[in-house]
Amino acid sequence: MAEKTVSQKTQEIDAQTVSPMMQQYLEIKRQHPNEILFYRIGDFYEMFFEDAVTASRELELTLTGKACGLDERAPMCGVPFHSYEIYAARLISKGYKVAICEQMENPATAKGLVKRDIIRVITPGTVIESSMLADDKNNYLCSICARRSRGRWKAGICFADISTGEAYATELNTEKTGTAIITELCRYMPSEILINPAVLDLKEVTNYIRQHTNALVELREDACYQQSVIDTALCDQFGADWKQTCHFAPDGLVPFAFGALLGYLHETQKHGVDRIKSVQNYADAQYMHLSPVTRANLELTETMRGREKRGTLLWVLDKTETSMGKRQLRSWIEQPLVDSAAINRRLDAVEALYTANVTRADLRDALSHVFDIERLTTRILYGSATPREVKALGDTCACLPSVRELAGSCKAPLLEELSGQIDPLGDIQNLISRALIDDPPANLKDGGAIRAGYNAEVDELRDIMHGGKGVLSQLEAKLKEETGIPKLKIGFNKVFGYFIEVSRSYVGSVPDTFIRKQTLTTGERYITPELKELENKILGANERLLVLEHQLFAELLEAISNQLLRIQRTASAVAQLDVLASFAEAAVQNNYVKPTVDDSDVLTITEGRHPVIEQMLKGSLFVPNDTTLDEGENRMLMITGPNMAGKSTYMRQNALIALMAQIGSFVPASRCHVGVVDAIYTRVGASDDLAAGQSTFMVEMTEVAEILQHATRDSLVILDEIGRGTSTFDGMSIARAVVEYICDQIGCKTLFATHYHELTSMDQDVYGVKNYNIAVKKRGDDITFLRRIVPGPADDSYGIEVAKLAGLPDAVTKRAHAVLRQLEASAPGAHTAMQLDFETVEAYNNPTVPSEVVDKLNTVDIETLTPLEALNFLFELKKALNGSH
Incomplete structure (x- = not known):
């Protein structure tokens, strides 16, 4: 549970004894004691006292000092304001919060001390800067409100990504509320979590957050969850009729969780919170249940060891062209559907794109020119977008008609529906095109972003600036002619501005209208009302132009922000189209087929392959295998065979194929029929959890217990080698009892791998158990894994042969064979x-x-x-x- 706070020593300094600027700093710092304060001074964000010490250590900055009115100089360090995001990101990643204190007036025109105020507090869950975010991953802020009543827990939990405007919420009211909360945290993987005090009593939740996430945890006071506070927050966000528009469950805790989240955003973001326009309520039953263990074992979005993308299902299926599509794909993989009608709508759309090769290629090409309009729009709404980013939005709008037309040309209901949701946004494209030049600057600091012809005053000011030297030359020639002074010249310096310089020999010819300004050894300098007026125009033009460009750009951002709902709906449709096209492209490249998905109880796969391993072994032959599972005679496949033969691969590939089908993807097989499964549970491998004081066997039994408690008849269960962490007889007894319980009490589809060959006789005693083994070819002491699953139990475990393949010395394996013969004889x-x-x-x-x-x-x-x-x-x-x- 990551949480960093800043030392409170700064709070103890007597503000009356320090300089006026430091008094201002201390006053602002006292309002944000737990954040590192980035205090703007000129072109730098400065940090002082304990903040400076902390920042210099964490960011490896030079620590200096500043006179502040105390006996000792105040510790100080700073970062350039134009590159502050890099430094803020590093602090955020280390668990700190950063408060941005900005100058609220122009220092050049300010009277006395420049006014400053906090414009935003950056926390892990409130980041909107593209440089601080992963393109292919949402950045969720989570809020949990839990309460215990009459011995039973219930909770409301919600997630919001303010960089895209997405928000989701659900009620949790089960016997295992803590487990349900953990499942939702695994589904969304938030970077910051808000909790009410009662959540601290859910030890399994706090332990999970502390041990298995890097999320920053913010404990909110009970006052933040008072009914009046919540009603005000939701009313301000969604209007007086929020109860009807949000569709929250009556008497539920979601309003309290979401209201607290909104309150936190208002505290930290100051503005831009209206990016969240709606909340999607979902029930856990809408999606396949995937426990944290299952997600890790199946390596859906990150590998178990390297925690990287390569080697995962996400890596295999990601053929997306947009950042929005990448995030949507991850979301679909994390949340497989359980509604067969919704699944088939996706599959039909993928099929339409799969068969239309030219259209699919054209659509993917059009999508490749689409920028991340979800996050661009957020930065526009916050007023932090650059001219170049706004131009990128305009360029995207130009691509939308083509995307819409191509999607609509494929006769699949979902594609036609998504096509209809894409707004070409022609008015926005036209506005941006008229307002900004073709290649605008990266920032607005030096101006030059507004297109000529967009604003008459901008054009006039530019004419003055660019024509200023010409006007001065004309004035100089005019004055020479009027005065008859041939060596008269107009000059400029920062002290006097523009002046007329006359050599000493011609001073007597200077007219009375000239006003003496400075005497030199070589002559005199003068000004005239006409020259002064021209000076004011020229010098004021640049400053006025910068102010005017900022004003016009702000108006442009506001005009775009007013179309937020249209843009958001379009972005969502484009993201879904991108994922469907990605599925179709992956199917073509990897030779996948469309599965049949319905509400039956079967899982029948012909020539199924592991989607990830076959890609990792490109160029090598992957041996396909068949699978027949149902809730009747084939409810449990008892799989035996030596280690390394492929039992785990076979079991995982079946789980992944079922999951792929339920996210709407084609699958690696020649034929596939999936009856929708409501959950996938896995117990694969064993690893000590010594930090939590649990042995391998304890971890294994805990996971098996979770499966037996939560699996239903419609679940798919994968069990690999349970009972190994204790004595042989105990382990075998537990394994047999588990098999009997699953078959007799639950009745779900199960793949059960074991080395206990004694269990293979259960096909005679327990209804639904079928024996299968991984075929092995043996020649003398050498074996070859055929990777083919065949009916019947294995005739041997081939442990010594596998050890030989692993590289054990011949002397060891020969002695092992001798000992084995003795043991068998005795x-x-x-x-x-x-x-x-x-x-x-x-x-x-x-x-x-x-x-x-x-x-x-x-x-x-x-x-x-x-x-x-x-x-x-x-x-x-x-x-x-x-x-x-």
């Missing part, structure tokens, strides 16, 4: 067989056995014999028998 079953063989031999060949041999047999304890002792005993028996004849 196993209880082997002794029994040996004893029976002796009795048979005795009865057949020696009706009368010597008493010496009988005595030896009666007194020996075969169960305690070592292999060597057994051989010696056998030798003695043979010797005794031979001696009797």
Whole structure:
């Protein structure tokens, strides 16, 4: 649970003893004690006292000092204001908050101390700067409000990305509210979390946040959740009828969670909060349930080890052309659908694009010219967009008619619907085109962004600036002619401005209208009313032009902001189109097929392949496999076979194929029929959680318990090698009991891999269990994995052969084979067989056995014999028998 605060020593300084500027700084700092204050002075954001010490350490800046009226200089460091985002981003990533204190008036015209105020507090969940955000990932701020009543917990949880305007909310009212909260946190992965005090009592939630996320946690006071405060926040945001427009559940906690989130945004952002125009309410039942363990095991968006994109399902399917599409794709993968009708709408759209090669190529080309209009619009709304970014929005608008036409030409209902939601935004494109030049500057500091002809005053001021030297030359020639002074010249310096200079020999010819300004050794300098008026025009033109360009640009931003809903709806449609085109392109490139998705209970896959591994092994043959699962006779596949043969790959690929189908993607198979599953649960591999005081076996049993408690008949369960962390008999007993419970009590589709070959007999005892194994070809002591799953149990575990493949020395593997033969010979079953063989031999060949041999047999304890002792005993028996004849 990341949280950084700044030392409070600054608060103890007596403001009366410091300079006026430092008094202003301390007054503002006292209002933001827990943020690092970026205090604007000229072209720098300066930090003082403890903030300076902290920033210099974290940012590796030089720590200097500033006289402030105290005995000691105030510690100070600073960053250039034009590149502050780089430094702010580094502080945010380290868990700090940054308060931006701006000059609220022009220092050149200000009387006395320049007014300053906080314009914004940057926190991990409120970042809008493109340089501080990942293009392919949403940046969510989360708010949780939980309460306990009559021994039962319930909660409201919401997520908002202010960089795009998206907002989602849901009520959680289950027996396992803490687990439900964790599931939602995994779904959205927020970078900042607001909680009410009651959440602190949900230890599993706080432990999860602390141990498994890097989110900054902000504890909000109970006062932030009072009904009157919440009503005001929601009313200000959505209007007086917010209860009808937001569709929050009556008597639920979502209004409190969302109201607290809005209050926090108003505190930190000051303006721009109206970017959030609506809230999408969802129920957990709308999406497939994926636990944190399942998401990690299936490596949907990041790998388990490197936590990178390459090697994930997201990496395989990402053929998107826009940043909006990349974020939408991630969202769809994180939230597979469970409504078969909605899934098939997506699949039909993908099919239409899959078959229309030319249209798909043209659509993807058009999308490649679309900028991130979601985040551009947010920066426009905040007033922080640059002229170049606004021009990018205009360029995007020019591409929208083509995107709309191409999408509409594909006869699929979803594509036609999305086409209709795309507004060409021609009026916005026209406005931007008229207002800005073709290649505007990166920022407005030096002006030059407004197109000629857009504003008459701008054109006039530019004429004055550009024609100023020509006007001065004309005036100089005119004065020479009127006065008859040939060496008269007009000059300029920063002290006097423009002046007329006359050499000493012509001073007597100077007219009375000239006003002496300065005496030189070589002559005199004068001014005239006409020259002064021209000076004011020329010098004032540049300053006035900059002010006017800023004003016109601000008006342009406001005009665009007024069309926010149109732009937001268009951006959403474009993002979805991009993902559907990406699915179609991935299907073409990777040879995927359209799955049949319905509400049946089957999962039938013909020649299924692992979508990620086959891409990682490009150029190598991936062996496909079939799968038949249902909720009847084939509800559990008991899979045996040696390590490294491909059991885990096979099980994961089936889970990924089902998930791919339910996000609307084609799948890696020759045929596929998916009956919608409501959840995927996995228990794959084992890793100690020593930091939490849990052993491998404890982690395994906890995860299995979660599966048995939450899986339903419509779930898909993947269990790999459970029961290994304890003794053989205990582990086998637990594994068998789990199999029986799943088959008899839950009845869900299950893939169960095990090395306990004794469990393969359960197909005779438990309805729904089917044995399968990974085929292996053995030649002597060498084995070859065929990667093919076939009916029936494995005939051997091939552990020593696998160890040999892993590189164990020959001496070790040979000794292992010898020990194995001894163990097999000395196993209880082997002794029994040996004893029976002796009795048979005795009865057949020696009706009368010597008493010496009988005595030896009666007194020996075969169960305690070592292999060597057994051989010696056998030798003695043979010797005794031979001696009797």
